Amino acid sequence: MKIVIINYGAGNIQSIKFAIQRLGYTAVLSDxxxxxxxxxKVIFPGVGEASSAMKMLNASGLQTLIPELKQPVLGICLGMQLMCNKSEEGNTTGLGIFDVDVVRFSKNVKVPQIGWNQITSLKSGLFDKVDDKEHIYLVHSFYAPLCDETIATSEYxxxxxxxxxKDNFYGVQFHPEKSSEVGAQILKNFLSLESN
Known part of the structure; x- marks a missing residue:
C-alpha cells in the first residue's frame, strides 16, 4: 500500500510518519x-496558521489537486480546517470540501485548547473499535461547528x-499521532478503508 503524506511546509509530518511506521507501514513525504x-491513501497534515498554510498550498498548486483526489484522504488538525469552506483565522478561503466555516472559540475559554478531551457520537468506519468518550489529544484555537458532515463530536x-x-474525505481536529492507542487505532482504521 502506498501512503503519501502531503509535504507543503505546514505540518508535523515526521510524527505522523513515525506513527504510521509503528503500525507496520511506510509513508512517503511528497508535494x-x-x-x-x-x-x-493520502494524509493532509497541518500545524500553524491558516492563511500562511493556504498560501503555501496555493504556491504549490496543491489547492486544486486535493479536492479532486479519489482515494481516501485524511486531513489532520489545520489540514481538516483547510478542507472547510473558510476560516476566521486570517480570513482564509479554504478548499471547500467540507461545507462548514471554521470559527474561533469565544472569549469565555482559554485558547488554544491544549490537551486531552473526549470524543462522542462516533460515526463511520474511521472509529471502528473506538469507544464513545475515548480521549484524544488536541491543540487548537479555531473549530468547525457541528454540521451534516460531523462524524465525531467534542466539547470545549x-x-x-x-x-x-464527505465521500472519500475525512478530517480530524485532533492529532491521532499523539493520541496514544486510540489514535493508533484511528490511523489503522483509515489505512484499512476501501477506496471509493
Missing amino acids: DPEEIKSAD DVAYSAALK
Missing part, C-alpha cells in the same frame, strides 16, 4: 502531484466537530 495522485465551551467526512 509531487503525480505521486500524491498515485497513492492508495461548545460542542463542535472533532471529525468530518
